[in-house]
Amino acid sequence: MNDTIAAIATAPGDAAISIIRISGSQTIEVTNRIFSSDVSSFASHTAHYGKILSADGEVIDTVLLLIMRNPRSYTGEDSVEIFCHGGSIITKKVLERVLQAGARMAQPGEFSLRAFLNGKIDLAQAEAIQELIGAQNELALNAAEMQLEGALSKEISSFQNKLTDIAAILEAWVDFPEEDLAFAPMDEILLDLDSLTQKMDKLHQTFQEGKILKEGLTLCLAGLPNVGKSSLMNALLGKDRAIVTEIAGTTRDLLEEDLYLAGLHFRLIDTAGLRDTSEIVEKEGIRRSKLAMEKADLILFLLDASREISAEEKELLSHLPKEKSLVIWNKVDIRSPKEKLSFEPILLSAKERTGLDDLKARIHTLIWKKGPPSKGEIVLTQARHKEALQSAIQFCKNVDVGLKSGGLMLINQFLQSFVDDKIAFF
Numbered sequence: 514m515n516d517t518i519a520a521i522a523t524a525p526g527d528a529a530i531s532i533i534r535i536s537g538s539q540t541i542e543v544t545n546r547i548f549s550s551d552v553s554s555f556a557s558h559t560a561h562y563g564k565i566l567s568a569d570g571e572v573i574d575t576v577l578l579l580i581m582r583n584p585r586s587y588t589g590e591d592s593v594e595i596f597c598h599g600g601s602i603i604t605k606k607v608l609e610r611v612l613q614a615g616a617r618m619a620q621p622g623e624f625s626l627r628a629f630l631n632g633k634i635d636l637a638q639a640e641a642i643q644e645l646i647g648a649q650n651e652l653a654l655n656a657a658e659m660q661l662e663g664a665l666s667k668e669i670s671s672f673q674n675k676l677t678d679i680a681a682i683l684e685a686w687v688d689f690p691e692e693d694l695a696f697a698p699m700d701e702i703l704l705d706l707d708s709l710t711q712k713m714d715k716l717h718q719t720f721q722e723g724k725i726l727k728e729g730l731t732l733c734l735a736g737l738p739n740v741g742k743s744s745l746m747n748a749l750l751g752k753d754r755a756i757v758t759e760i761a762g763t764t765r766d767l768l769e770e771d772l773y774l775a776g777l778h779f780r781l782i783d784t785a786g787l788r789d790t791s792e793i794v795e796k797e798g799i800r801r802s803k804l805a806m807e808k809a810d811l812i813l814f815l816l817d818a819s820r821e822i823s824a825e826e827k828e829l830l831s832h833l834p835k836e837k838s839l840v841i842w843n844k845v846d847i848r849s850p851k852e853k854l855s856f857e858p859i860l861l862s863a864k865e866r867t868g869l870d871d872l873k874a875r876i877h878t879l880i881w882k883k884g885p886p887s888k889g890e891i892v893l894t895q896a897r898h899k900e901a902l903q904s905a906i907q908f909c910k911n912v913d914v915g916l917k918s919g920g921l922m923l924i925n926q927f928l929q930s931f932v933d934d935k936i937a938f939f
Contacts, residue, residue, distance in 0.1 A: 514627065514630065515537070515538060516537055516616075516617050517535065517536070517537030517538060517539040517540055517543055517615060517616045517617070518535070518536055518537055518616060518617055518618070518619035518620075518623055518624070518627075519533060519534065519535045519536075519543075519608060519611045519612060519616040519617070519618065519619060520533070520534060520608070520618060520619040520623075520624070521533055521534075521604055521605075521608055522534040522594070523599070523604075525601070526601065527599060527600055527601055528599035529598075529599050530596055530597070530598065530599045531596075531597055531598070531599040531600075531603075531604040531607075532594050532595065532596055532597075533594070533595040533597065533604070533607055533608050533611060534592065534593075534594050534595075534619075534624065535592065535593045535594075535595070535611060535616055536586070536587075536588045536590045536591070536592040536593075536619075536624060536627060537590055537591065537616070538590065538591065539615055539616075540590065540591040540592060540593050540616075541553055541580075541591055541593075542615065543611065543614045543615045543616050544578070544580075544593045544595075544611075544614075546614040546615070547565050547566055547610050547611060547614050548561075548563050548564070548565065548566070548578060549563040549564040549565075549566055550563050552578070552580065552593075555578075555580045556580075557580060557581055557582035557585055558579075558580070558581055558582075558585065559579075559580060560577055560578065560579050561577070561578045561579075561580070562575075562576075562577055562578075563575075563576065563578060564576065565595065565597065565607050565610060566610075567610060568610075568613065573603070573606050573607060573610055574597045574598055574603050574606070574607055575598075576595050576596055576597045576607070577595075577596040578593060578594075578595055578596070579593065579594045579595075579596070580592075580593050581593070581594075584631070584633075587624065587628055587633065588624055588627040588628045588631060588633065589627065589628060589631030589632065589633045590627060590631065595607060595611075625639050625642055626639075635663070635666050637660055637663075637665050637666050637669075637895075637898070638660065638661050638663060638666065640660070640895055640897075641657050641658075641660035641661040642661065644656070644657040644660070644727065644894060645657040645658065645661055649729060649773075649778040650726070650729075650773065650776050650777050650778055651776060652726050652776055652777070652885060652886065653726040653727055653894075655886075655888050656723060656726050656727075656886065656892045656894055657894075659889070659890075659891055659892075660891075660894070664891050665891050665893075665898070668716065668891055672709060672712070672713060672905070675705065675709055676709065676909075679702060679705060679706060682702065683702075699916065702916070703913065703916060703917070706909060706912060706913055706916075707913065709909065710906060710909045710910065710913070713902055713905060713906050713909070714906055716891065716893065716902060717893070717899065717902045717903060717906060719886070719890075719891070719892045719893050720892075720893040720894075720896075720898075720899040722881075722885075722886055722892055723892040723893045723894035723895075724894070725777065725810075725880065726777075726886070726892065726894060727894045729777060729778035729779055729780060730777060730778075730779050730780070730810040730811055730880065731779070731780045731782065731805075731808065731809045731810045731811070732772065732774075732779045732780065732781050732782065732809065732810070732811045732813065732876075733782045733784060733805050733806050733809035733811070733812050733813070734746055734781070734782065734783050734784060734813050734815065735784050735802065735805075735806050735812055735813070735814050735815070736814055736815035736816065736826075737817070737823070737825065737826060739817070740815040740816060740817045740843055740844075741815055741817065741843040741844060741863045741864070742783050742784065742815055743768075743783055744843070744863035744864055745813070745815065745841070745843065745861075745863040746768065746770070746781060746783040747863070748863045748866050748869060749772055749774070749781065749869070750770055750772060750781070767782055767783070767784055767801055767802070767805055768782070768783040769781065769782050769783075774873060774876065776885070777880070779811075782805050782809065784801070784802035784805055784806070809837070810837060811837050811838075811839070811876065811879065811880070812833065812834070812837060812838040812839070813838075813839050813841055813872075814829070814830070814833055814838055814839070814840050814841065815841045815843050816840065816841065816842050816843065816850070816858070817843060817844055818842040818843060818844045818845045818847065818848050818849065818850040818860070819844045819847040819848045820848075821852065822850075822852045822854075830854065830855065830856070831855075833856075835856070837879070838856070839856070839859060839872070839875055839876065839879060840854060840856035840857075840858045840859070841858065841859045841860075841861060841872065842858050842859070842860050842861070843861060843862065843863055844862060844863075844864070845860045845861060845862050845867075845868070846862040846864065846865045846867070859871055859872050859875055
């Protein structure tokens with residue numbers, strides 16, 4: 514951690530500008546060896562125009578240099594950012610010169626690691642940085658921003674502080690039973706503990722929403738051959754991704770494509786038509802289709818409105834999981850379906866691109882049964898956070914049971930262990 518580190522902070526490839534970041538105790542000295550002016554005289558948070566010079570004094574590039582002295586920097590150390598021209602070759606040459614002057618190449622995530630170790634951010638905020646960079650939709654971006662701003666950390670701190678207060682009261686009762694101390698009635702402590710457990714459980718339940726925001730969902734198109742699965746895939750994507758013909762069984766394998774719908778990222782999968790067949794290739798495609806349906810977060814099961822529903826389709830519908838499935842009558846431009854189904858069907862024509870708005874609305878409703886998270890809502894997106902909170906909730910339930918059964922000393926040990934170890938977010 515005493516080394517001075519450097520790395521390219523912008524994405525690979527050619528651009529108008531690239532940024533090289535330097536941080537560490539020798540940042541000023543390293544920069545002074547390569548810059549055309551005396552960096553040691555620059556005040557913090559000032560920008561300076563100049564040139565990066567080679568060891569022989571030749572100009573490598575004309576740059577803008579931004580200096581940030583400790584502790585007023587991202588890492589809490591002396592830091593410099595060099596804004597050079599964005600060509601990949603010139604950027605590498607500037608970085609090589611920085612390394613020659615005494616810095617070493619930063620390891621992946623090392624700037625954020627130093628920010629964490631120097632107390633500029635906590636662990637939850639450090640994790641939020643990658644989520645902010647990798648956010649694939651606006652809802653995920655909002656959740657990452659909330660975590661980076663410290664909203665999750667503040668919520669967890671409030672849990673810890675309240676439980677520490679309860680633990681202190683219980684410890685006083687254990688250590689000084691003869692003093693007849695009355696910090697709070699037992700009923701009040703039990704009420705506070707129950708209220709706190711409910712708040713933690715409410716936060717814990719947001720993990721499923723957070724997982725959707727972070728990872729997206731798998732959307733599987735299923736049904737018999739020639740019901741219009743590939744046509745619907747093309748309609749949703751707005752391009753001809755899948756081959757569409759009147760020949761049944763055109764799709765033999767899984768076709769996958771990224772889809773942004775209802776503010777979320779989906780992995781859209783077009784599957785082979787489900788039917789009994791002895792043809793080896795098609796049979797393997799159908800096996801993969803069934804496996805994709807099992808693993809999918811959401812299934813769109815298509816029926817052909819131009820013909821009556823078959824016995825095979827009725828059998829498939831009877832086994833379709835209602836909690837993650839939508840049934841679609843396709844080709845309603847040819848015929849209006851009259852058959853009654855156990856599902857509330859969606860009517861559309863993939864060919865004519867009608868009914869798609871209704872489909873998108875139903876997908877949104879099925880995913881967000883209680884509505885999507887609001888902009889200011891705290892949502893868990895990390896499995897580590899979920900597991901730590903789950904453990905904490907169980908400890909609180911053990912405390913509640915123990916207090917009601919009179920095991921005060923054992924309960925205090927449980928509670929203190931929770932406060933110290935079991936909710937290690939930071």
